[in-house]
Amino acid sequence: MSNHEEFQVRGFTCASCATQFERNVNKLPGVSEAKVNFTASKLSVDGTVTVEELERAGAFENLKIQEASFSNNDWESDPIWKQGKNIRVAIASLFALAGWIALFQLGGESLLSVSLFLGAITIGGYQLFWQGLKNLVRAQFDMKTLMTIAIIGAAFIGEWGEAAVVVVLFAISEALESYSMDKARRSLRNLIDLTPKNTTVLQGTKETSVSVSDVNVDDVLLIKPGEKIPVDGTVMEGHSSVSEASITGESIPVNKKEEDRVFAGTVNEEGILKVRVTNRVEDTTLAKIIHLVEEAQQEKAPAQQFVDRFAKFYTPAIMILAALVATVPPLFMGAIWSEWIYLGLATLVVGCPCALVISTPVAIVTAIGHSAKQGVLIKGGIYMEQAGKVNAIAFDKTGTLTKGVPEVTDVDPLDGEDKVRLLLTAYHLEKYANHPLAKAIVQYIKDLPEHVDSEIEVTDFVTLTGHGVRGKINSVESFAASPTFVKDHYPAMFTKSLMEKVESLQKEGKTVVVVGDAKEITGLIALRDEVKPRTKQTLTELTRLGVKKIVMLTGDNTYTANAIGTEAGVTEVRSRLLPADKLNVIKDMQQAGYSVGMVGDGMNDAPALAVADTSIAMGKVGTDAALETADISLMGDDLAKVPYTIRLSRKTMMIIKQNIVFSLVLKALALLLVPFGWLTLWIAIFADIGATLLVTLNSLRLIRTESGTKKPNNRKG
Known part of the structure; x- marks a missing residue:
């Protein structure tokens, strides 16, 4: 290997x-x-x-x-004015300026002015010439080849001053291109800078400051208020609020206590935390995010692939056009050779595809970097482009549209029954179960002020798969089970009035647990997985964006599904679905002509996510499944990021199209001057610089895309 x-x-x-x-x-x-x-x-x-x-x-x-090392984040590019190549350009500019002053002062070309221009060309362009000549020998026609031919040609026909200016202005154009890519990369560099260089390791009571790269799994770190957490870990001791905005894009701090996970790059805001390390710095969630963003920024969108293919034909075509401009008028129309050779050289310069080549990558890199900062990981340009085409979205219910955690909403003892008896029976049976409903019931009863955890022995405990639990309390067979189980096994006790109560609760979107024993039913406990805040607002925003169909997919019963769907604001509800059924729903929507997005948790929705045109995983704050499964991951599980992603995609593609038009139209306008003999090398190079500058500034507008998450009002009243 x-x-x-x-x-x-x-x-x-x-x-x-x-x-x-x-x-x-x-x-x-x-x-x-x-x-x-x-x-x-x-x-x-x-x-x-x-x-x-x-x-x-x-x-x-x-x-x-x-x-390359994740912890080595202090090696950045020098400021543009300190870079050696730009210092040489500055010196070359002074030589060119001095040459033009000498030219005007002496009333024409002289040994002094030509020497100064030659100095400017040599200092500012020797690397350009060397690479351009090598490319020419290899028949590789890129920007440097075009510029080398143009500058040598200009010098050959005695246009020393313009040759010097072209060298200087081309170098400035390259500096602009380099600056634009550095600016676009900065969002990624900011992510890397979230990790501190040093941290405090506890060895007993001794505090030692060490480099983050030397921190190992199971080390215990002391994180003080205001400090950044350097690696992923678990809280051993302490309580605090932690800002996870760097990972999730959510501005509201998250409360952390013992056994809670914390992540590299997040900020401890209040209390002192002792954290046991679970991942080294290069294996943290933040490191995985940065790696994914780097890969995503390199993945080319179809629009960029088109530009790359176009550039391969564009550059040779410009060379042929320049050759025709330089030779056809003198050969067939008796025009002056020096004038049309000059125009041919200007055509070469104006045809330089700098702006065209960066028109797409600078926009894609900026957009993906900005979205990562907002807690949205987009895995490549192709997914960025596809997201904007989505016009139908399917949402998983549990954990996506809803909180994913059931809460007790109703405790209903039957007529004449004791509420305390109902709660105690449910508590002592459910505390042995591991189902989310059981955990919710146990926690609810624990939190009640009247609850007394009496010592009651439960024997012959059995989990009823998919239906609840059963066991003997004081030798009496008791159960906390689904209405279906009770109806099948104790039909005599499942009266019409009880059925009506159960159906009434189910129509409200609640899951019903029937509690009782072999002699009688004690009562009902209803639970519901509440719809997330702002869900309806988010789905309304999707409709405004032109999403025509919003479907909720769930394995829940029809009553619960319809109630949740109505509250959330979906246009269609599909219930009692297995994972394979969800996949078939996506396929049916695609066959109906929709470009379908699927939003799920990245695990049990994997088949549907795989077949969707755009798959979006609710990130659960950085789980491996979410990072690896879908095209797009929402690190903070914030549904508002779905319309944000669609808006960002559409804005990115609009800007890419604008960039391509800007770069081609400016050059086309300059080329229209050729037949009139008005195109100069100065105009040509300014057209190239203008296009590069326009493309750069236009792409950086993506940084201002609204994230869709409103900042909370932190003022205390």
């Missing part, structure tokens, strides 16, 4: 440079396969290679390499 290593790369200026670096690394001895993630500035290598070998492979771009 070959060795797998990951490296952080600093110095990429464009996607084509990343592609060239990947080719160079793949040619190194000892490397079986290398892949560059341009958006995350990372390199994955299968094989054996040294940092020195990698830096030699990236010498054409002066790339700097180091081994």
Whole structure:
């Protein structure tokens, strides 16, 4: 098995440079396969290679390499004004400016002005020339090849000043492209920065400050108020509220007590917590999120794949057009060679596809980074694009539309029966069961002020699968079971009036437990899994977004399903469904022509999630199942993030289309000047810079997309 290593790369200026670096690394001895993630500035290598070998492979771009480590989060790009290549551009700009001053002062070209222009070209463009010439020899026609031909051609026909300006402006355009990608990546870097570099480990009563990378599983950490939690763990001692906004996007702090889980990157707000470590820093939920976001940002949306294919034909087409502009008028119309060669060179420059190439990735990277910050993990550009097309959504009921935790709503002793007797019978039977309904009943009775946990022995205890529990209390066979079980086994006691009470509660969406013994029925306990707050508001928002069909899928009985569905505001309810039935419902909707989204818990809804056009898992604050199963994971289980995701997808695709139009229209307008002889190298390069700037600023508008979660009012009155 070959060795797998990951490296952080600093110095990429464009996607084509990343592609060239990947080719160079793949040619190194000892490397079986290398892949560059341009958006995350990372390199994955299968094989054996040294940092020195990698830096030699990236010498054409002066790339700097180091081994990737989650805890090593302090290696960021220098500010744009401190980067060596940009310092060289600044010097080249001064030379070019001095050259133009000399040109005007001396009334024309002179040895001084040409020398200054040549200095600007050499200082600002020697790396560009070297790579461009190598590409030309290999017949690889990218941006640097086009610019090299244009600059050499301009110098050849004596346009030294314009050649110098083109070098400087192209370098500025590259700096803009590099800046835009760095800006888009910053949301991911902010996630990494959530983890502190050091933490306090407790050894008995001794407190020791250690590097987070040295923290091991089962270590005990002391987390003080205001400190970030460095790794995942379980609270051993203490009580506090913890802000999990970095993981879930939810601004309301979560109360934490003993045995509760806490996550890396969250903030302890109030009390002191002692936390036992469950995951090392590289294995935390936050680390998994960052890894998924990195992979997602590299996955290309169909729109980006189209742009990549288009660029392969676009660049050679521009070269052919430039050659025709330079040669056809002089050859067949008697035009002046120098003028049309100049126009041909300007055509090469204006055709440079910088803005077009970054039009999609800068938008995708920005959108996925922003959504991750909001607690929504989108696993790639293809899923980002597909989410906006959804016009029908199926929701699982339990844990998705509802809280997933049943609560006792009614305790109804039959006429003449004692409520305390009813509760005690239910308590002593249900405390041996592990079902959510049983746990809810036991907890409800424990919390009652009148409850007395008397010592009553239960014998012959039996779990009635799917129906409840049964056992002997004081040698009398007793039960806490479903109405169906009681009706089948004790038909004489299941009277018409009792049936009417049961049906009345079920029509309210409640689950009914019948309590009694072999002699008589003591009474009924009703429970209900309440609809989550803001569910109806969220579904109304989905309808406003053009979602035509909202279906609730559940295995519950029809009465309960209809009651919950009505309260939630769905358009259709499908009840008594097995997992395979849910899958068939999704397929039927697809066959009816809908693009279907499925929202579930990522586990028992797996078949339906797998077949849906867009699958969205309720994340349960970072469970592995949620992170791995669906196309999109909602880390905070906030349904409001579903319409947010659809809005973000549609806005992203709109911006990508705008970016493509901006980059092509600006160049087309510049090319329209060619027949009139008005296109200059200056106009050409400004058209390229303008398109790059427009694309960048337009993409960064995605950062302002509303998350759909209203901030609470924290003022105390």
